Amino acid sequence: MSIATAPTGGPGTGRKNMAKAAAKKKTKSRSRASAEEMAARQREISVSEFFAKNRHLLGFDNPRKALLTTIKEAVDNALDACEEGGVLPEIEVKLLQLEETRFKVTVRDNGPGIVRKQIDNIFGKLLYGSKFHRMKMSRGQQGIGISAAGMYGLMTTGKPVKIISKTKRKPAHEVTLKIDTSKNRPEVVTDRESPDADKYFPEGHGTMVTIEMEGRYQKGKQSVDEYLEQTAIANPHAWFVYINPANETIEFPRGMDELPEEAKEIKPHPKGIELGTLIQMIERTESTKLGGFLQNDFCRVGQQKASELCKTAAKTAPNSNLKGPQTYVSKMGHSEAEALYKAIQDTRITAPPTDCLVPIGSRAMLAGLLKEVKAEFFSAATRPPAVYRGNPFQIEVAIAYGGQLSSDESARVLRFANRVPLLYQQSACSSFKAVMETSWKNYGLAQPRNALPTGPLVVLIHMASVWVPFTSESKEAIADYDEIRKEMRLALQECGRKLGIYLRRRSRMKKEAERRSIFERYIGEIATACEAVTGSDAKKIYDALQKQAAKKTAEADNKLDEDGQVVRKTSRLDDDEQVIIVEDAIPAIDDDEATDDLFGDARSRLRRDPGKKSSRKKTAKKASKKKTRKTSRKTR
Amino acid sequence: MATKKTARKTAAKKATKKTTRKSPSRKKTTGRTVSAKRDKETTGKIEKLCTTVVKSSLAQKDPFLDIPIRSVSNMKFNHRERILEMGDNTQRRTLFNVGQARKFMQSILLSKGCRELIQADKTLSLRGMYYMSLHTIEGTNEKTFNDQSESDGILEDLEVTLDGLREELHVFAKKRGTMVGNITIRDNGDEIDCRRMGTGGYAIPSICEPSVIQFEKCEADFVLHVEKDTVWSRFNEDRFWEQHNCILTEGSGQPPRGVRRLLARLNQELGLPVYCLLDCDPWGHYIYSVIKQGSINLAFESKRMAVPEAKFIGIRAGDYDDCELSPDVRIALNERDIARAKQIADYPWFLDRKPWQIEIRKMLANGFKMEVESLITKDISYVSEVYVPERLQAADFLD
Numbered sequence A: 001m002s003i004a005t006a007p008t009g010g011p012g013t014g015r016k017n018m019a020k021a022a023a024k025k026k027t028k029s030r031s032r033a034s035a036e037e038m039a040a041r042q043r044e045i046s047v048s049e050f051f052a053k054n055r056h057l058l059g060f061d062n063p064r065k066a067l068l069t070t071i072k073e074a075v076d077n078a079l080d081a082c083e084e085g086g087v088l089p090e091i092e093v094k095l096l097q098l099e100e101t102r103f104k105v106t107v108r109d110n111g112p113g114i115v116r117k118q119i120d121n122i123f124g125k126l127l128y129g130s131k132f133h134r135m136k137m138s139r140g141q142q143g144i145g146i147s148a149a150g151m152y153g154l155m156t157t158g159k160p161v162k163i164i165s166k167t168k169r170k171p172a173h174e175v176t177l178k179i180d181t182s183k184n185r186p187e188v189v190t191d192r193e194s195p196d197a198d199k200y201f202p203e204g205h206g207t208m209v210t211i212e213m214e215g216r217y218q219k220g221k222q223s224v225d226e227y228l229e230q231t232a233i234a235n236p237h238a239w240f241v242y243i244n245p246a247n248e249t250i251e252f253p254r255g256m257d258e259l260p261e262e263a264k265e266i267k268p269h270p271k272g273i274e275l276g277t278l279i280q281m282i283e284r285t286e287s288t289k290l291g292g293f294l295q296n297d298f299c300r301v302g303q304q305k306a307s308e309l310c311k312t313a314a315k316t317a318p319n320s321n322l323k324g325p326q327t328y329v330s331k332m333g334h335s336e337a338e339a340l341y342k343a344i345q346d347t348r349i350t351a352p353p354t355d356c357l358v359p360i361g362s363r364a365m366l367a368g369l370l371k372e373v374k375a376e377f378f379s380a381a382t383r384p385p386a387v388y389r390g391n392p393f394q395i396e397v398a399i400a401y402g403g404q405l406s407s408d409e410s411a412r413v414l415r416f417a418n419r420v421p422l423l424y425q426q427s428a429c430s431s432f433k434a435v436m437e438t439s440w441k442n443y444g445l446a447q448p449r450n451a452l453p454t455g456p457l458v459v460l461i462h463m464a465s466v467w468v469p470f471t472s473e474s475k476e477a478i479a480d481y482d483e484i485r486k487e488m489r490l491a492l493q494e495c496g497r498k499l500g501i502y503l504r505r506r507s508r509m510k511k512e513a514e515r516r517s518i519f520e521r522y523i524g525e526i527a528t529a530c531e532a533v534t535g536s537d538a539k540k541i542y543d544a545l546q547k548q549a550a551k552k553t554a555e556a557d558n559k560l561d562e563d564g565q566v567v568r569k570t571s572r573l574d575d576d577e578q579v580i581i582v583e584d585a586i587p588a589i590d591d592d593e594a595t596d597d598l599f600g601d602a603r604s605r606l607r608r609d610p611g612k613k614s615s616r617k618k619t620a621k622k623a624s625k626k627k628t629r630k631t632s633r634k635t636r
Numbered sequence B: 001m002a003t004k005k006t007a008r009k010t011a012a013k014k015a016t017k018k019t020t021r022k023s024p025s026r027k028k029t030t031g032r033t034v035s036a037k038r039d040k041e042t043t044g045k046i047e048k049l050c051t052t053v054v055k056s057s058l059a060q061k062d063p064f065l066d067i068p069i070r071s072v073s074n075m076k077f078n079h080r081e082r083i084l085e086m087g088d089n090t091q092r093r094t095l096f097n098v099g100q101a102r103k104f105m106q107s108i109l110l111s112k113g114c115r116e117l118i119q120a121d122k123t124l125s126l127r128g129m130y131y132m133s134l135h136t137i138e139g140t141n142e143k144t145f146n147d148q149s150e151s152d153g154i155l156e157d158l159e160v161t162l163d164g165l166r167e168e169l170h171v172f173a174k175k176r177g178t179m180v181g182n183i184t185i186r187d188n189g190d191e192i193d194c195r196r197m198g199t200g201g202y203a204i205p206s207i208c209e210p211s212v213i214q215f216e217k218c219e220a221d222f223v224l225h226v227e228k229d230t231v232w233s234r235f236n237e238d239r240f241w242e243q244h245n246c247i248l249t250e251g252s253g254q255p256p257r258g259v260r261r262l263l264a265r266l267n268q269e270l271g272l273p274v275y276c277l278l279d280c281d282p283w284g285h286y287i288y289s290v291i292k293q294g295s296i297n298l299a300f301e302s303k304r305m306a307v308p309e310a311k312f313i314g315i316r317a318g319d320y321d322d323c324e325l326s327p328d329v330r331i332a333l334n335e336r337d338i339a340r341a342k343q344i345a346d347y348p349w350f351l352d353r354k355p356w357q358i359e360i361r362k363m364l365a366n367g368f369k370m371e372v373e374s375l376i377t378k379d380i381s382y383v384s385e386v387y388v389p390e391r392l393q394a395a396d397f398l399d
């Protein structure tokens, strides 16, 4: 498939820009060539050729990022497939280092598998996918992802992509294929049924993709590790096993055992499309009449609304072929389409339905954060669905504060779009701007001007939408729409307010505890001096004073629940389902003077202590109200 | 060792010798600071204070101390007796108050310390007292006192709380102040002839209670108190006290309690008038005010320390012209001096004294202050041979 015939469009604009860029390339030549000479060179450019040259557009700018992007594309697909197939995802990521800069990436899932016939195009052709033509919330949306990764591998190592897939009814088959970049076409290298490979799919179905590629592995920010950690946070229903280049196995257990609800597919909303997309839709529709087209291909357009739109359009273009709903679609030219487009803009149309959105949910976000972030306070907020440019979307925010998080750095912002972590281009992202423009000072945090707040804070922002407006094809940053930013801000404020309440309470308790320690320090002195003067028993005086001190600073005391678990039933936060406080993660007062390093040490020792671990588990249970399989990360 | 100079001196010496032998309470070691009866009272008070604390502790009540407030707000001027007195306002110091807990603990510690001192019949300096109660609180690295000023302040609180003087608590301050003159005293049993003190003079102890110091023989007609040591030396060298038959004292600036108590006793018990020779500046005026009606900080002791009859000889603002002093002696008043002068003029005990109002106004009008030493520019002994004798003769002083 080439650009000329590619079904470009859809509510996204990315593809269009790309087409424009490609067109520019064509006419850029400056040599004094004759028209004939030029004609000899003028030919179609395949998408794959274009992206091979502009790989940065897809996230393959450098070896390190290429490695991450490859894993990301494969894991995103695996999660999408599992969810669509209704199975709890169980995904293994293996990063085998062959040489300093050469890796073999293998991602295996327990999804429904891919039928043999489709494998070639999915992995050997750019712009081939099941998600682009529909309006449904999913991680992938463009149909480029996995084939682009395969293409990158091919280009850097010359090795084909290996796919082993098993569907329920058939034995596993193994295919190795290359992408023919000049034609954007798959080229199958080997193809065989492989019953031995059934062992990879104990559930009877799944897919395993292996790509060999040039790359660079480095831990830390924007690493594979970070991506998987964050993916585990946003997908607490998924179970990940990660085998890193050092051949260590890291497990990310589930935080909850329920699949998210299935997202409903919707048709595009008239207000959400651009003129170009409208023209394409007219060209491709199965309806013959304009009225039918509007009713069948869009949501929120009934018979009445369709004729209203047609009439309005006819009015603006009186000399055109527009004759109301009965107009043949085949008669629709450019000016007719333009008139229709204008009519759509001028007509009131009900907002799109929002049942197509499946947010992570406050409970799941808390469960996800709880298992990956060692903080003491967690809070989450899910906004009601809203609409930008005709596309329904929903914003969710969760924050984690304190505990082992570092207190003298800027807050960390974890950005997600349809449950996929966004690791690059933070400052271009709408969510990042929303965090910056929230005034965290109101909630008791330090915040330098025009910057992120500083303190032991992690902010998770998730945007769920049938179409996430990315700033580029590499899906790295969410474009800045006012409607989106506003929802983000409101969600951030909701969480911030709860944090503020918590911090005030914590500082009150801390003050109380300090007061008590002051009193207790002097009581001994007073008791012995009084004994010396009056002859009364010092121990008695001491005990009596101690009792008073405890009473006077009762707030500093923890109350215990029936499990012997520390709980606080003193504020409205305790009855809040969207807040979790991990008591044993709250820094003890005595530790205050210790340096951060020592403090961190003490904490991690605590974590390994099995007794302490269980308390975290309990709270996690409370969060998910379900049994969790394992709640602590384990290194095998 | 001292050579007999005059017959009168020998006589005086004989007299004192006699009394020495008669003295019944002479002890080789330490003398009693205060009487056994008053000691008993003081320990009683300390015990009562601690018992109250114990009782409220055991009764699960918040232990507290009521401490009379030592500040201008709780001070009033007794117009009839013309002394500063302390009001009835007290401040509650409780254990279970973050800001007061430490001070509460310190108060109890020092009470205990004072009781031990009294029982052992020993005295300690303020510094000694600080060390006596200083230790690290068990289980912490906090000290009971951070420095001496902390314990000094608590001791003053205790004085007012127990309504007992520092001396009664067996604590004394560093001594300051000197005396010579026609008087023989007994200090802790030792006879002191203040006529035979050489150039240094008798160091006035910090405790001048009758139990420590008794007046044996006094021929002086009045007391001349000068501000500082340098001026005092001038007068002593010129043997002013001999020629004018008086007692010459000095208090190193603001006179400490011992000096003030001594002045008050010389005035009250021996009926000697007290004349003050101080600088012409707000500080000099303030010293006069302290001698005359008591200090704000120690208003509770005014009754025993103030000398309401004390008179101010000079230096006075008019002396610059009257004595035709050289312009070099002028020291410009700074802004703080001016503010201070106005504040002093507004003290109730100066407010109803017209001559004082005129004096302060004159000083402000001059725009400069003068030290007693400025008279030296006239002649080395001008102050002792001309200035003071003339004023005394003419009874020319401020009151």
Ligand SMILES: Nc1ncnc2c1ncn2[C@@H]1O[C@H](COP(=O)(O)OP(=O)(O)OP(=O)(O)O)[C@@H](O)[C@H]1O
Binding pocket: A073, A077, A078, A081, A109, A111, A112, A113, A114, A122, A128, A129, A130, A131, A132, A139, A140, A141, A142, A143, A144, A145, A146, A147, A148, A207
């Ligand atoms: N592991 C898998 N199991 C089942 N189907 C898969 C799997 N991986 C990919 N697919 C199918 O292949 C299609 C193409 O995947 P690809 O990643 O190229 O594009 P996409 O996910 O649709 O969009 P995007 O470019 O945004 O990732 C998907 O739409 C999906 O239908």
Ligand SMILES: [Mg+2]
Binding pocket: A073, A076, A077, A139, A140, A141, A143, A144, A145, A146
């Ligand atoms: Mg994909």
